[in-house]
Amino acid sequence: MDETRNLILEIANRLYDLDAEVYRLLGSGLGRVFNNSREEAIRNLADVMKQHRTSHYLRSSLALIGNMARTIPDRQERARVMGEYNEIWQLVQKLPDRFGAVDILDESLAELNQSLAANRLAGRFGPDNHLIVCIGRTYGSAGTDIGFTLADKLRINYYDTEIFAEVLERLEAKQDHVKDRSSFNFSGDLNQEPKAVESGKSLKARLREFSRYHGLSKTDAVFFNQSALICEMAQREDFVIMGRCADVVLTNHQIPHVSIFINAPFDIRVRRVMKQDGLDDKSARKFLKKLDRRHRAYCEFYTSRKWGDVVNYDLCINSASYGIDGSVQLIERLLLQK
Amino acid sequence: MDETRNLILEIANRLYDLDAEVYRLLGSGLGRVFNNSREEAIRNLADVMKQHRTSHYLRSSLALIGNMARTIPDRQERARVMGEYNEIWQLVQKLPDRFGAVDILDESLAELNQSLAANRLAGRFGPDNHLIVCIGRTYGSAGTDIGFTLADKLRINYYDTEIFAEVLERLEAKQDHVKDRSSFNFSGDLNQEPKAVESGKSLKARLREFSRYHGLSKTDAVFFNQSALICEMAQREDFVIMGRCADVVLTNHQIPHVSIFINAPFDIRVRRVMKQDGLDDKSARKFLKKLDRRHRAYCEFYTSRKWGDVVNYDLCINSASYGIDGSVQLIERLLLQK
Numbered sequence: 001m002d003e004t005r006n007l008i009l010e011i012a013n014r015l016y017d018l019d020a021e022v023y024r025l026l027g028s029g030l031g032r033v034f035n036n037s038r039e040e041a042i043r044n045l046a047d048v049m050k051q052h053r054t055s056h057y058l059r060s061s062l063a064l065i066g067n068m069a070r071t072i073p074d075r076q077e078r079a080r081v082m083g084e085y086n087e088i089w090q091l092v093q094k095l096p097d098r099f100g101a102v103d104i105l106d107e108s109l110a111e112l113n114q115s116l117a118a119n120r121l122a123g124r125f126g127p128d129n130h131l132i133v134c135i136g137r138t139y140g141s142a143g144t145d146i147g148f149t150l151a152d153k154l155r156i157n158y159y160d161t162e163i164f165a166e167v168l169e170r171l172e173a174k175q176d177h178v179k180d181r182s183s184f185n186f187s188g189d190l191n192q193e194p195k196a197v198e199s200g201k202s203l204k205a206r207l208r209e210f211s212r213y214h215g216l217s218k219t220d221a222v223f224f225n226q227s228a229l230i231c232e233m234a235q236r237e238d239f240v241i242m243g244r245c246a247d248v249v250l251t252n253h254q255i256p257h258v259s260i261f262i263n264a265p266f267d268i269r270v271r272r273v274m275k276q277d278g279l280d281d282k283s284a285r286k287f288l289k290k291l292d293r294r295h296r297a298y299c300e301f302y303t304s305r306k307w308g309d310v311v312n313y314d315l316c317i318n319s320a321s322y323g324i325d326g327s328v329q330l331i332e333r334l335l336l337q338k
Numbered sequence: 339m340d341e342t343r344n345l346i347l348e349i350a351n352r353l354y355d356l357d358a359e360v361y362r363l364l365g366s367g368l369g370r371v372f373n374n375s376r377e378e379a380i381r382n383l384a385d386v387m388k389q390h391r392t393s394h395y396l397r398s399s400l401a402l403i404g405n406m407a408r409t410i411p412d413r414q415e416r417a418r419v420m421g422e423y424n425e426i427w428q429l430v431q432k433l434p435d436r437f438g439a440v441d442i443l444d445e446s447l448a449e450l451n452q453s454l455a456a457n458r459l460a461g462r463f464g465p466d467n468h469l470i471v472c473i474g475r476t477y478g479s480a481g482t483d484i485g486f487t488l489a490d491k492l493r494i495n496y497y498d499t500e501i502f503a504e505v506l507e508r509l510e511a512k513q514d515h516v517k518d519r520s521s522f523n524f525s526g527d528l529n530q531e532p533k534a535v536e537s538g539k540s541l542k543a544r545l546r547e548f549s550r551y552h553g554l555s556k557t558d559a560v561f562f563n564q565s566a567l568i569c570e571m572a573q574r575e576d577f578v579i580m581g582r583c584a585d586v587v588l589t590n591h592q593i594p595h596v597s598i599f600i601n602a603p604f605d606i607r608v609r610r611v612m613k614q615d616g617l618d619d620k621s622a623r624k625f626l627k628k629l630d631r632r633h634r635a636y637c638e639f640y641t642s643r644k645w646g647d648v649v650n651y652d653l654c655i656n657s658a659s660y661g662i663d664g665s666v667q668l669i670e671r672l673l674l675q676k
Binding site: 067157263272315321330 | 369394395397398401402404405408427441480482486489490493495496497498500501504505508599601602603604610616646648649651652653654655656658659660661662668671672
């Protein structure tokens with residue numbers, strides 16, 4: 001306790017003197033940071049340091065003095081003053097309830113976070129864990145282009161909605177010993193979701209499925225099959241996976257992964273969809289709003305998590321700020337120390 | 339036109355053969371990607387490639403074949419097949435409306451985006467532009483700790499609410515030739531906002547300010563003074579700036595900067611605030627909700643932008659995934675190629 005009081009007093013006194021010294025050297029027109037009496041200033045600083053709740057004011061005054069000190073023209077004087085500044089900063093780190101002492105790191109989350117491991121291992125991934133990158137995105141944000149290019153650059157597998165639907169269909173077909181196999185299915189709509197797959201099925205087909213999926217609606221069955229497949233793959237290989245709420249599935253199964261959400265300003269997505277799909281402004285907006293609604297509904301139905309909210313991912317990227325290649329570079333750098 | 343048709347036909351045929359070859363080597367239980375007749379498969383692929391709207395199915399089948407090809411055990415065979423895969427991928431890049439052809443990059447946004455420039459300049463910033471990092475954050479997400487540590491590591495200035503209020507007050511005091519200066523003000527509440535500053539002022543004080551700020555409410559005057567100060571500083575120096583909607587101010591003045599938003603899951607912020615500010619669960623939640631409301635209101639009032647929505651930043655970071663040091667490393671790596 002006494003130790004802490006002494007530490008506080010030392011910091012307060014040295015900071016007060018540093019402020020005076022910086023002022024002597026620069027004579028800022030704004031006056032000194034502490035331009036009241038030493039006694040008063042020390043008392044203020046001591047009070048501030050005694051509780052974390054206000055200790056960010058210490059940070060502010062430290063920063064204010066440091067900002068000024070860096071502008072000292074004379075190189076030697078600056079070095080001397082910054083040296084004292086750094087020593088005081090070291091002392092502040094020793095305060096029992098210094099700012100920054102309470103980290104925000106969520107161990108359980110971090111454990112699932114490969115890129116943190118990557119930081120730790122100087123850019124290498126744990127040998128026991130596969131590199132799994134889950135990418136959620138809004139349509140028109142080039143998220144799939146980014147995911148595909150990323151997978152290609154990392155030389156790892158890429159899975160999207162169509163591939164998933166296809167692989168699952170074949171696995172089931174295999175289980176059901178269905179002889180004749182349809183070819184790779186190009187028929188799904190632009191942004192195939194189980195709900196979309198289900199629509200437009202005859203009642204007979206629905207009933208057949210209903211029994212076939214042990215009483216689950218096909219939508220649910222597909223989701224659960226996908227979830228099982230994702231976890232199975234995660235034991236075997238590195239991959240980039242688009243959507244499918246894969247991040248939530250993996251988190252629930254305690255499987256390490258990096259989860260990224262890619263979005264871009266609505267107007268820029270509209271502009272891109274117009275170019276890409278040859279739609280006019282009005283129908284592009286309508287189309288995007290519809291897909292966003294569907295994505296959100298799917299994600300929130302199966303995960304009860306808010307779609308696109310950064311707190312549900314490790315990182316959200318505004319692809320309009322970086323472009324496709326820039327975003328890929330950014331993610332690569334995040335994953336492997338480049 | 340003929341050229342494109344020929345390109346499409348070449349891609350379709352080589353992809354069909356590659357699929358057959360991969361199947362010959364692996365004999366996947368799931369059958370071939372194209373297990374219908376060559377004619378039918380080529381027709382499908384050609385149709386798909388003719389319009390961008392469906393060309394992502396080409397990407398999917400490409401990826402599906404590539405995923406399998408990477409598992410070919412024989413090293414030489416794999417190299418040969420992946421070579422053909424890459425050649426086909428090169429051809430696909432030549433398609434006039436290949437996927438990924440329409441970039442999402444917003445030139446005007448990118449121009450304001452230093453980290454993109456950093457990518458381009460191999461991690462160095464334009465000599466004519468200062469490095470300005472705008473950090474928005476939710477209270478309890480350790481955003482200020484991350485910002486302060488970042489500034490310290492980058493050896494650049496750090497500005498937060500208190501420093502700003504202080505500097506402005508002194509500038510005004512100077513203008514008004516006020517003789518006696520109060521000391522560095524430790525009196526503001528935990529998360530000082532102009533609105534907060536204003537509250538609890540006597541009517542007389544408000545009226546005096548009202549005339550003093552030329553008919554602007556002090557809240558507005560402070561905002562506009564801050565905006566002017568931010569732009570002035572941006573011409574002079576590198577810095578990290580917390581909040582103040584600085585990113586919007588700089589964007590409006592076409593001043594390059596990187597804008598980052600830091601957030602963390604509510605429960606984890608609650609846990610941290612309890613530790614840090616010694617509050618119980620109930621009051622910590624109440625406190626955070628109040629601050630979030632105030633932040634949102636302030637930001638949306640002055641910028642009419644949605645607070646914390648990634649489309650209004652370059653990047654959003656979930657600090658709970660990385661912790662304070664991890665988040666700082668991540669931003670450093672984003673800014674300077676490390």
